[in-house]
Amino acid sequence: MRIGRPPWSDLVTLAQEVLRGSPQAVARLISLVESRPAEAVPMLRELHPHTGRGHIAGVTGPPGGGKSTLIDALVRLARRDGRRVGVVAVDPTSPFTGGAILGDRVRMQDHATDPGVFVRSMATRGYLGGLAPAASGAVEVLDAFGCDLILVETVGTGQAEVDIVRLADTVVVVTVPHLGDGVQTLKAGVMEIGDLFVVNKADRGDADRTAIEIKMMLGLAPNDRGWRPPVLLASAVDGTGVPAVLEEIARHRAYQEAHGLLDRRRKERRRQEILMIAEALVRRRLLDGGGSDALDGLASRVSGGELDPYAAAESLVRRAGLDSRTRL
Amino acid sequence: MRIGRPPWSDLVTLAQEVLRGSPQAVARLISLVESRPAEAVPMLRELHPHTGRGHIAGVTGPPGGGKSTLIDALVRLARRDGRRVGVVAVDPTSPFTGGAILGDRVRMQDHATDPGVFVRSMATRGYLGGLAPAASGAVEVLDAFGCDLILVETVGTGQAEVDIVRLADTVVVVTVPHLGDGVQTLKAGVMEIGDLFVVNKADRGDADRTAIEIKMMLGLAPNDRGWRPPVLLASAVDGTGVPAVLEEIARHRAYQEAHGLLDRRRKERRRQEILMIAEALVRRRLLDGGGSDALDGLASRVSGGELDPYAAAESLVRRAGLDSRTRL
Numbered sequence: 001m002r003i004g005r006p007p008w009s010d011l012v013t014l015a016q017e018v019l020r021g022s023p024q025a026v027a028r029l030i031s032l033v034e035s036r037p038a039e040a041v042p043m044l045r046e047l048h049p050h051t052g053r054g055h056i057a058g059v060t061g062p063p064g065g066g067k068s069t070l071i072d073a074l075v076r077l078a079r080r081d082g083r084r085v086g087v088v089a090v091d092p093t094s095p096f097t098g099g100a101i102l103g104d105r106v107r108m109q110d111h112a113t114d115p116g117v118f119v120r121s122m123a124t125r126g127y128l129g130g131l132a133p134a135a136s137g138a139v140e141v142l143d144a145f146g147c148d149l150i151l152v153e154t155v156g157t158g159q160a161e162v163d164i165v166r167l168a169d170t171v172v173v174v175t176v177p178h179l180g181d182g183v184q185t186l187k188a189g190v191m192e193i194g195d196l197f198v199v200n201k202a203d204r205g206d207a208d209r210t211a212i213e214i215k216m217m218l219g220l221a222p223n224d225r226g227w228r229p230p231v232l233l234a235s236a237v238d239g240t241g242v243p244a245v246l247e248e249i250a251r252h253r254a255y256q257e258a259h260g261l262l263d264r265r266r267k268e269r270r271r272q273e274i275l276m277i278a279e280a281l282v283r284r285r286l287l288d289g290g291g292s293d294a295l296d297g298l299a300s301r302v303s304g305g306e307l308d309p310y311a312a313a314e315s316l317v318r319r320a321g322l323d324s325r326t327r328l
Numbered sequence: 329m330r331i332g333r334p335p336w337s338d339l340v341t342l343a344q345e346v347l348r349g350s351p352q353a354v355a356r357l358i359s360l361v362e363s364r365p366a367e368a369v370p371m372l373r374e375l376h377p378h379t380g381r382g383h384i385a386g387v388t389g390p391p392g393g394g395k396s397t398l399i400d401a402l403v404r405l406a407r408r409d410g411r412r413v414g415v416v417a418v419d420p421t422s423p424f425t426g427g428a429i430l431g432d433r434v435r436m437q438d439h440a441t442d443p444g445v446f447v448r449s450m451a452t453r454g455y456l457g458g459l460a461p462a463a464s465g466a467v468e469v470l471d472a473f474g475c476d477l478i479l480v481e482t483v484g485t486g487q488a489e490v491d492i493v494r495l496a497d498t499v500v501v502v503t504v505p506h507l508g509d510g511v512q513t514l515k516a517g518v519m520e521i522g523d524l525f526v527v528n529k530a531d532r533g534d535a536d537r538t539a540i541e542i543k544m545m546l547g548l549a550p551n552d553r554g555w556r557p558p559v560l561l562a563s564a565v566d567g568t569g570v571p572a573v574l575e576e577i578a579r580h581r582a583y584q585e586a587h588g589l590l591d592r593r594r595k596e597r598r599r600q601e602i603l604m605i606a607e608a609l610v611r612r613r614l615l616d617g618g619g620s621d622a623l624d625g626l627a628s629r630v631s632g633g634e635l636d637p638y639a640a641a642e643s644l645v646r647r648a649g650l651d652s653r654t655r656l
Binding site for chain 2: 048052266271273274278283285298302311316321
């Protein structure tokens, strides 16, 4: 019975409520982005001119590295400076997401009563338009909402996670010394994308050696943007070293702005985002208007050994109106 | 200097070599599937009529559950029966893939000298046509090669992993008692896809309780195919309970065949596979013939606040020849 107030179903109003600072509207709009992206589009369009101010920092690394604890500590610190903070956790092993498979506890609940912190957990599957566009939409909403800092947590393994990390202005890679093969693991793809490395749980032994190994690897592959990624030691659980992490995140943003790199990076991000949305549109198109039935028929023929899956895929693509020049 | 032997570049020969039982040809063809799928297509087409005999079992579950150790034990056991076994590991945390982030060791190397075992590790990103189609191609090659049992290991978190698990005739979900929230974690998506559950490291305390919890959850959501997924206790590291796992995998296949379910499942797999290949074809099409430059221009306009990413994506899709009716 909300008398005298426009209903949530008035979607443009929902965007306006976000701009007016309503956390309920933020939650509602992100849910819409996740579940019915088509309906969220007009609102995201309305919010678009109000985005671009917040600093988006991706926090990634192997499970068990204490990413969530570090984020928790960064949020506390940024709040002390009076900054508005958003967190988007798309890490299935994160306690924010309810996974908690490595025994962490949800400490983030402490922030539940703080109106200056907005925490959003996202599942890692089940989004109609794909996970990365959904995460991207959530970040846009938080940006328009006025978050100064938006932290995006991913586990840093699969392609979907890398797509999400690409959203960030600054990528923080978190590892721990006792992983032993931690550096080995980092090699598998996140080494290249880190703007800032944190060896967390630095109280647990060989942190110095891990930091040196990371520096050596970075030394071998110079950063073409002229930025030398710092390697920091921290113990997020008691806050040691966390102020330096927050300072380096800010310094990386300032560096990019001073060298005209932020615009370039954001343009690249937009490129990825447009492509992801386009792919989601096309996926829909392949299945619409009888496409799904056509696919069933093709699947039967492939199962029966009558047709190979590649010829079947070409046929499906042609059916959707794309010509046969399309080749893998 | 391989005189008197057709060169590998003769691609149809490569497919024939696979059918003749050459493990070198298998390795070579899988590499081709990964790196240059377009060139692999004619060979996969040639192999297609020779596939469908092997039993494909997906092994999935949260990191640290001992999936790799279980696979190792299953391979040993299947080899004792003289069966030819293939392993495709697409789990970034698997020691087969070199991740080893949880301290496991590569025990699989023991099988390196056994010609009846073919082990293939796949990275979790970087494939032109996508990870799932690459994994699917690898499984096809191993099937045509004559593997009786093909084990596919994934970490069971992201969408890409679920896409891969869909390749399987039988899905084995592995968890461990000490994860505590293990069942909680399983809820997040793998509960629905398991045909067989293994509580591994059953020597470590509360295995019985975990098994009961899983059974209760399964009881609440009856399997519409009439198959009651068994929940087994095992300790893969010393082989305890592993024979029962192998027997249940075989029993699940027999059950499906007896009830006409295997064909249905494989048809559904083909459906997914065709769709994945079609999407890869379309992605290529979006960027070909000037599409990449067009995307750059659109990204600049979105960055400048002049255009929103959704309108840009629609424009890119139209450019590739799809009409504007396409909607998310």
